[in-house]
Amino acid sequence: MLDSIKHIGTALKAARQKKKFSQRILSTKTGVPQSHISKIENGATDLQTSSLIEISRALDLELMLVPRDLALTFQALLTGVKKGSQKQVPIYRLEQEEEEDV
Secondary structure, eight states, X not given: OOHHHHHHHHHHHHHHHHTTOOXXXXXXXXXXXXXXXXXXXXXXXXXXXXXXXXXXXXXXXXXXXXXXXXXXXXXXXXXXXXXXOSSBOOSSOOOOOOXXXX
């Protein structure tokens, strides 16, 4: 499999473990079979966009397409650490949009 697919699988696995979700719990939340989640995390299958979106949403991740020439800048914005904190937080954030009443 391509290294980029393995990289995505590794990132999804790390996010799942950070949320303390088992593959089975993630499967229940997304409708993606547990065996497929295992294959995705191990880079053993080509990931469908629909599966990536569902898994990402369940893990509170946001998918974005970033122009390649801005990728390093974008990564730098995400790796700042606030003083007195061990947690990495964005140095810059857009203000939270107010949720619309439906």
